[in-house]
Amino acid sequence: MTRGPHRIPGPRDLSTRLLGAILVVVLVGVATAWVVVAGIGPAIFHVHMMQMGGSNANTTVHAEEAFRTASTLSLAVALIAALGTSVGVSLFLARRITRSLIPVTAAAGRVALGDYTARIPSVGMGAEFDDLTAAFNTMATDLGRIEATRTKMLGDLAHEMRTPVATIGAYLEAIADGVREADSATLAVLGDQVTRLSRLSEDISVVTTAEEGRLTMHRQDLAVTRIVAEAEAHATAQYAAHGVTLRVRTSASANIAVVDADSDRIGQVMTNLLDNAVRHTPSGSEVVISAFVTGTHAAISIADQGDGIPADHIGHVFERFYRVDASRDRAHGGSGVGLAIAKSITEAHDGTIRVESAGIGQGAIFTIELPLIARAPGARSNVPSSANSVVEGP
Template sequence: MSDSAFDGGAAQRRAPGLRARLLAAIALAVLVGFLTAWAVASAIGPPIFHAHLLESGTADPVVNQHAEAAFRTASGLSLALALVAAAVSSIIVSASIARRIERRLAGVRRAAEQVAVGDYAARAPLLGMGSEFDELAGAFNTMAADLAGIEAARTRMLSELAHEMRTPAAVLEAYLEAIRDGVVHADEPTIEMLRAQVARLTRLSHDIALVTTAEEGRLAMRRARLPARRLLEGAAAQVVGRAADADVRFSVDVAPSAEGALLDADVDRLGQVLTNLLDNALRHTPAGGHVRLGADRVGDRLRITVCDDGEGIPREHLPRIFDRFYRVDTARDRAHGGSGVGLSIVRSITEAHGGSVSARSDGLGRGAVFAVELPVVTDRHGAGGAGGTGS
């Protein structure tokens, strides 16, 4: 009883369809028009007819009364028949229009149902019933295309993430199995190797969390007045040793126009941006190469460049170089130990500071240039005061 009562209640509460609503609205409009026309005709017609009878000179009251009764009957009947015919015609036309709208909207409904179950290739047909309906279909199709792109990116990200985790996890499993079977001893080199694999997994999870937080606009930052020179010197100090170990020449070139530039920035976040770019340059620059960190002032923006004369980037890969997990050469980059999200972190943090980042390369073997542009703030108290505000 309860199930049937529930179903009956749900059916009663179900809102009427578009056709029923449209027909009801048309019927209400026709009824209002019918009553209005009847009231106006009843109020205006008889007095006018009576005035015309008096002007005609007819003095017989019986004749006048009969004529006025005939007029009321004829006009009332004619008006009623006309209004009924108009109502029937309106309902027929409205039903036809409602059926056409309902049939056209069925395509949009089917497309929405397909998208709801994950078929993002579904598209709503243009309704051809005015710009408003076509704009609705266009907006729906744009939404479906965006969802398709998001789903493709999500699938690719999960696939790449699984691949990234598979290698260190497999190494850990193999070595732990070997240690348990007594094939490998848990000596210091083995422990260090296992620790390196765990560190790789930890770094990957940290990088994914960071880039996701930044792209969602939830990246916490502690901003302060920061001299550009201090930022560059901090980044250089972290890579100069690694550059020497790799036999790569490293230099810093700050233009006079950028010497006193100030940034409103999180020093740790921007330091990570430059560290990631410099690490990327060192990974792809062979021994004997040169990596240069530079800065100059371009209007109200500070442009920081990281240049190398290493492996370079093919032109077709440049538009996607900052995508998560995107690699120009998958085997090569995994061999170098990158997590695949370093450049995504660079873009996310840079954009969170109101800046932009770009990459340029003349092709393989011709090096690459990464440029970060950041807004410069005006120091009203002189360079010394700005230096004192840094954290």
């Protein structure tokens, strides 16, 4: 666990307040002793001097007695005053601290019982208590969010698994009843459903690991042109099978751009985005991959001519299991977490991802941006361009 920076005690810190309370006790004792010594001691001493006779021995005896009496009385009064002040201040602070800890204990008990709406009010007992209050309230908020996400994820996961499990069950029952034969077609259907469940499990594992910051990555200097070329190469056969043309447009600045990234992870982002694009693009249309540089970031966009996204759905497309058209996506075998994975991996690279769409039937543009680490003047990428690649101006 990472510790926060050491903070120099300030006037509102509990330690400073306790020190102040002790100083009050000491000062009261000192002040009382001074008042007694300055006001009472001389008077007692004077009385004894007036009572002495002319004898030097009597003078000495009375002087010593005056000193002892004045000192004893001064110390006794001072100690009594200091003791009374100390007890009073200690009782006051103890009651304040106890009253301040009561809502902490109550809120902790509510959180332990699953009530993540519990919060600790500010108690005004110093910066330490304020830090404790802020940390507890933040923890309760995070736990509530995690619990809500977990509940939603489990519900969505159960919903996603229902269809393939039901299909497998129905086919197995039909085979057992002799209604269907365990022929190659039936086995193919069962294999597809098992593959779908396996892919769903893997996708959930990846997105959960990424969102928790535990994603293993091997980052290196990676040319943007290499990212685009590898993505195009992996998707070409799939696009040809769907009758969709895949084109690449690379600006001159992107052609020399380099980012710090994990090749496999960024390739997974590109694969998920290209899979999403081809599922929503009709045969005979095209999808365009564009690479360019904007400020201190390299950007890669994937624009399709497909279904488009309504404005009220734009803010939700990167959520797990969220679908603009649930029935259509399930028919095309999407797990529902591909875009969530793309978002998590991109953000793990300190990048951003966004989507734009003019509406239904107007297609969509997904864009990822990654921080640049080098743009050497005149440098060229060693990744060859394909026949569908076009190098544009800056």
